[in-house]
Amino acid sequence: MGKVYYVSKNVGLAILALAATALVTIVALSIAYNNEKAKNLGNHGGEVSDTSTPVPPTIPFIPKEPWDHYRLPTSLIPASYNITLWPELEPNADGVYTFTGRSAVVFRCVRATDLIIIHCHKLNLTSIRGHHAELSGLDGAAVPDVQRTWLVVRTEFLVVQLRGSLTAGASYVLQTEFGGELADDLKGFYRSEYAENGVKKVIATSQMQATYARKAFPCFDEPAMKAIFNVTIIHSRDTTALSNGMQIYTLIDNKPVRVTVFEPTERMSTYLLAFIVTDFSYNYLNQSNLLVRIWAQRKAIERGHGNYALNLTEPILHFYQKYVHVAFPALTDQIALPDFNAGAMENWGLVTYRESALLFDPQLSSTGNKERVSTVISHELAHMWFGNLVTLRWWNDLWLNEGFATYVEYLGVDYAEPSWNVKDHIVLYEMQRAFAVDALASSHPLSRGEEEVNTPAEIDEMFDTISYSKGSAVLRMLSAFLTERVFVVGLSSYLKTFAFSNTDDSDLWDHLQQVGLGIPLSVKDIMSRWTLQMGFPVVTIDTRTGNINQTHFLLDPDSIVERPSRFKYIWYVPVKWMRNGVEQKQYWLLQKTASVDQMRVSGQEWVLANTNVSGFFRVNYDQDNWDRLIDLLSTNHQALPAINRAQIIDDAFNLARAKIISTKLALRTTKYLSKERDYIPWQSALGNLNYFILMFDRTEVFGALQAYLRKQIRPLFKHFQTLTANWTIVPANHDDQYNQINAVKMACRVEVEGCRELIKGWYRQWMENPSHNPIHPNLRSTVYCHGVALGGVEEWDFTWRMCRNATLVSEAMKLRSALACSKTPWLLNRYLEYTLDPTKIRKQDASFTIQEISNNVVGMPLVWNFVRERWTLFFLSLRYGEGMFSFANLISGITKRFSTKFELQELVKFKKDNIRVGFGSATLALEQAIEKTTANIKWVTENKAEVLQWLTEEAT
Numbered sequence: 037m038g039k040v041y042y043v044s045k046n047v048g049l050a051i052l053a054l055a056a057t058a059l060v061t062i063v064a065l066s067i068a069y070n071n072e073k074a075k076n077l078g079n080h081g082g083e084v085s086d087t088s089t090p091v092p093p094t095i096p097f098i099p100k101e102p103w104d105h106y107r108l109p110t111s112l113i114p115a116s117y118n119i120t121l122w123p124e125l126e127p128n129a130d131g132v133y134t135f136t137g138r139s140a141v142v143f144r145c146v147r148a149t150d151l152i153i154i155h156c157h158k159l160n161l162t163s164i165r166g167h168h169a170e171l172s173g174l175d176g177a178a179v180p181d182v183q184r185t186w187l188v189v190r191t192e193f194l195v196v197q198l199r200g201s202l203t204a205g206a207s208y209v210l211q212t213e214f215g216g217e218l219a220d221d222l223k224g225f226y227r228s229e230y231a232e233n234g235v236k237k238v239i240a241t242s243q244m245q246a247t248y249a250r251k252a253f254p255c256f257d258e259p260a261m262k263a264i265f266n267v268t269i270i271h272s273r274d275t276t277a278l279s280n281g282m283q284i285y286t287l288i289d290n291k292p293v294r295v296t297v298f299e300p301t302e303r304m305s306t307y308l309l310a311f312i313v314t315d316f317s318y319n320y321l322n323q324s325n326l327l328v329r330i331w332a333q334r335k336a337i338e339r340g341h342g343n344y345a346l347n348l349t350e351p352i353l354h355f356y357q358k359y360v361h362v363a364f365p366a367l368t369d370q371i372a373l374p375d376f377n378a379g380a381m382e383n384w385g386l387v388t389y390r391e392s393a394l395l396f397d398p399q400l401s402s403t404g405n406k407e408r409v410s411t412v413i414s415h416e417l418a419h420m421w422f423g424n425l426v427t428l429r430w431w432n433d434l435w436l437n438e439g440f441a442t443y444v445e446y447l448g449v450d451y452a453e454p455s456w457n458v459k460d461h462i463v464l465y466e467m468q469r470a471f472a473v474d475a476l477a478s479s480h481p482l483s484r485g486e487e488e489v490n491t492p493a494e495i496d497e498m499f500d501t502i503s504y505s506k507g508s509a510v511l512r513m514l515s516a517f518l519t520e521r522v523f524v525v526g527l528s529s530y531l532k533t534f535a536f537s538n539t540d541d542s543d544l545w546d547h548l549q550q551v552g553l554g555i556p557l558s559v560k561d562i563m564s565r566w567t568l569q570m571g572f573p574v575v576t577i578d579t580r581t582g583n584i585n586q587t588h589f590l591l592d593p594d595s596i597v598e599r600p601s602r603f604k605y606i607w608y609v610p611v612k613w614m615r616n617g618v619e620q621k622q623y624w625l626l627q628k629t630a631s632v633d634q635m636r637v638s639g640q641e642w643v644l645a646n647t648n649v650s651g652f653f654r655v656n657y658d659q660d661n662w663d664r665l666i667d668l669l670s671t672n673h674q675a676l677p678a679i680n681r682a683q684i685i686d687d688a689f690n691l692a693r694a695k696i697i698s699t700k701l702a703l704r705t706t707k708y709l710s711k712e713r714d715y716i717p718w719q720s721a722l723g724n725l726n727y728f729i730l731m732f733d734r735t736e737v738f739g740a741l742q743a744y745l746r747k748q749i750r751p752l753f754k755h756f757q758t759l760t761a762n763w764t765i766v767p768a769n770h771d772d773q774y775n776q777i778n779a780v781k782m783a784c785r786v787e788v789e790g791c792r793e794l795i796k797g798w799y800r801q802w803m804e805n806p807s808h809n810p811i812h813p814n815l816r817s818t819v820y821c822h823g824v825a826l827g828g829v830e831e832w833d834f835t836w837r838m839c840r841n842a843t844l845v846s847e848a849m850k851l852r853s854a855l856a857c858s859k860t861p862w863l864l865n866r867y868l869e870y871t872l873d874p875t876k877i878r879k880q881d882a883s884f885t886i887q888e889i890s891n892n893v894v895g896m897p898l899v900w901n902f903v904r905e906r907w908t909l910f911f912l913s914l915r916y917g918e919g920m921f922s923f924a925n926l927i928s929g930i931t932k933r934f935s936t937k938f939e940l941q942e943l944v945k946f947k948k949d950n951i952r953v954g955f956g957s958a959t960l961a962l963e964q965a966i967e968k969t970t971a972n973i974k975w976v977t978e979n980k981a982e983v984l985q986w987l988t989e990e991a992t
């Protein structure tokens with residue numbers, strides 16, 4: 037699946053603020069995401085009573101029978117399926133949307149058994165001769181009678197009990213007929229709705245990963261149960277049916293329907309199936325052996341919003357094909373869906389996306405929107421090789437699948453958009469994000485034991501930041517120490533060997549081992565340290581002695597690690613390093629401590645470790661070397677690669693949070709920024725400084741902080757003023773476009789002279805001529821926000837009108853966020869009231885809007901009162917309107933500035949007062965908010981005076 041965070045990458049501080057500080061928020065966010073994913077319709081027609089032992093809720097369930105276990109027995113192996121599905125895009129007499137279907141699965145018996153256990157979830161099975169399914173034999177195999185068939189709700193199985201045994205080596209066919217609800221629950225075969233010219237349209241579409249294929253038809257729903265699928269879809273004449281392959285023919289009977297038959301698929305996993313019925317249109321590219329089609333709503337295709345995706349697909353496929361030397365695939369359909377849960381899903385030959393992840397409007401979309409489209413496409417296409425062709429045996433190794441796609445998505449985009457420098461962005465968007473979560477004692481290893489991952493909920497939990505971001509960082513490190521050349525040779529051999537079958541991570545290690553030369557231990561030994569134990573080390577180099585050591589890095593030094601590691605939290609660390617600007621031979625730190633002569637330096641010489649940030653670890657030095665690095669930054673920062681400058685800042689701030697170095701030292705790494713022009717170091721710094729802003733923007737420290745930041749950002753603001761010929765042209769360089777946003781946003785925030793006037797001017801111009809927006813899409817989020825903040829009711833009302841009239845979703849989102857930037861309390865309170873009125877703010881946008889108001893220092897206390905006053909009401913809507921409100925995000929949003937004893941008391945009181953009502957999905961977030969507030973109080977107490985003094989000295 038595509039990554040699950042939707043915030044656009046360049047909205048500035050938001051994401052890195054998380055990375056650097058609100059670690060707990062990340063956890064809360066991922067929980068919120070899981071809740072979102074878990075949202076489901078309660079009143080399902082398809083539920084069938086469980087005739088196996090009922091489970092009393094209080095007694096732990098002890099599995100006794102084969103169908104009590106979540107995993108399939110291995111006695112039966114599917115070979116192929118015939119599946120016919122008929123979704124109805126009109127509701128039935130009861131107002132329910134339904135589908136019906138028929139399936140035949142051919143399977144081979146490898147071990148004699150009198151039980152057939154196959155997944156089946158929320159389907160109504162039609163009785164065939166008194167049973168839920170009918171069995172027949174192939175090639176004259178004798179067929180025992182069916183004794184009984186039943187459904188097991190808990191483990192989502194259909195069980196067929198036979199009177200005799202199936203014979204090992206023989207093949208059989210199991211047929212079923214069924215119906216199900218085409219619900220709008222985003223799972224299995226589901227429906228999505230949108231309006232076209234005011235007319236409601238319905239799409240039937242699907243999301244099978246991880247465990248929802250069983251909700252579309254009875255199947256052996258595990259990734260290793262690969263099979264060939266012969267799909268037929270029945271649908272109305274004015275729609276098109278899509279699935280994983282090319283249609284081979286369409287029959288139009290005298291009935292008012294079409295029957296679309298698809299070519300048999302390759303041997304593949306059930307989670308990669310896709311079935312779609314829509315009247316979308318498409319644009320396409322047809323080359324000798326490649327057909328690419330981009331499907332979307334007719335209007336979007338007419339306006340050319342699919343063109344960028346079409347332009348990208350061929351080069352990216354071409355790149356991967358050359359990269360791994362495995363040819364693939366002939367057909368690539370990609371479709372933008374109005375309702376879609378993940379960012380995107382790599383179904384074989386039919387990739388599904390959120391609209392914002394596939395469609396691009398050159399007039400209205402920003403550079404950030406464009407980069408998002410390209411990275412998501414690149415990620416999904418990478419899965420065609422890694423995941424689809426070669427599939428992990430079980431979900432416990434999901435990280436290899438998602439981590440790999442995340443790593444190479446940057447390489448794919450780099451090939452298609454070589455001027456963008458995206459390869460370096462992985463440090464900001466994946467590594468720093470992963471560092472943040474993985475530094476908590478509550479983290480977990482990349483790879484879990486197979487026995488730890490059984491239930492659908494446990495499988496869902498695998499789709500987290502660790503799997504995606506840490507996975508990519510660790511693979512990037514592997515590629516760096518083996519060299520990219522060796523890495524791809526091993527990779528290619530692995531893909532060729534295991535095409536159309538399943539593996540676990542040691543299969544990859546073995547293939548890399550065959551080519552991997554020049555490493556001190558086996559690939560498997562080295563990688564096990566990174567995949568089987570959680571966390572990562574901080575490597576400390578004492579350049580006075582040449583001593584080097586590693587320890588498990590924990591953001592909270594008082595936290596207790598309860599998870600044991602058989603490797604005792606020692607890693608095999610490949611340390612790439614330079615001395616005085618000269619790259620040295622890679623050093624392998626294989627023990628806790630070591631002594632390296634060459635790392636002992638004197639005089640003005642300096643050491644920098646983790647060159648190009650290729651390793652997944654943080655670095656600390658003795659004070660002298662820190663001083664020399666900081667000196668070097670201020671005299672000649674370009675002596676260090678930009679990503680290392682970014683990482684020095686990020687390491688320092690995090691080492692300070694962990695009390696390994698002083699906060700003052702961390703702040704000193706930002707002193708050179710007045711000379712910095714590159715995006716990546718700035719982004720890293722602003723993300724880290726955002727915690728200071730949150731902690732201090734209501735205190736006397738803020739004056740000094742503002743003055744210091746003004747001094748640092750002013751030159752950058754001036755730089756862009758010149759580069760853009762006084763704000764009239766867009767910087768040519770991709771990263772400069774991002775950094776221009778940082779410059780304007782921060783300059784206006786800390787009142788660099790000229791900034792606010794600039795924004796007011798643009799806003800006035802737009803208000804005078806609303807049909808002609810003079811603000812470039814890149815700068816819109818920032819300019820709208822400051823425009824509203826600097827204005828009064830007139831600006832607010834204008835923005836509100838523009839928001840109501842916006843036709844592009846992303847434009848409406850920018851305006852809606854901007855409305856939360858007002859500094860006028862009554863406007864903010866009025867806006868809060870709007871969030872309860874679905875005719876003003878759509879339900880699905882309400883909680884995010886409230887959260888955005890709480891991000892505003894003026895709005896925060898208003899939201900806090902608003903939420904407390906209405907908690908019972910909110911809670912009811914949480915219970916009944918499920919999924920509309922993300923309470924976890926709301927609570928962590930409101931409380932992210934909390935840093936006083938009084939606020940802590942209020943929070944605790946809130947918990948006590950509402951304990952009877954409950955907190956639903958916000959329960960954990962509330963606990964975390966209390967914990968985080970406690971930590972903030974401690975941090976502010978320990979650091980406030982020192983920070984104030986330092987800033988005051990430096991600001992002048």
Ligand SMILES: *[C@@H]1O[C@H](CO)[C@@H](O)[C@H](O)[C@H]1NC(C)=O
Nearest residue numbers: 116117118140141142266300
């Ligand atoms: C599906 O089609 C393939 C290829 O034509 C065929 O070998 C297979 O038997 C079919 N599957 C079923 C269940 O009929």
Ligand SMILES: *[C@@H]1O[C@H](CO)[C@@H](O)[C@H](O)[C@H]1NC(C)=O
Nearest residue numbers: 117118119140141142209266
């Ligand atoms: C699958 O469908 C094909 C084509 O309709 C048919 O020939 C074949 O017998 C079906 N297979 C089974 C096992 O029903």
Ligand SMILES: *[C@@H]1O[C@H](CO)[C@@H](O)[C@H](O)[C@H]1NC(C)=O
Nearest residue numbers: 081082134135160215216217
């Ligand atoms: C499933 O069967 C039940 C009981 O007959 C019926 O009420 C329900 O509508 C059916 N659901 C669907 C989706 O066909």
Ligand SMILES: *[C@@H]1O[C@H](CO)[C@@H](O)[C@H](O)[C@H]1NC(C)=O
Nearest residue numbers: 342343344345346347396398
């Ligand atoms: C797609 O490529 C064509 C041909 O190179 C180019 O003219 C067009 O501007 C591109 N479209 C987008 C949205 O990048």
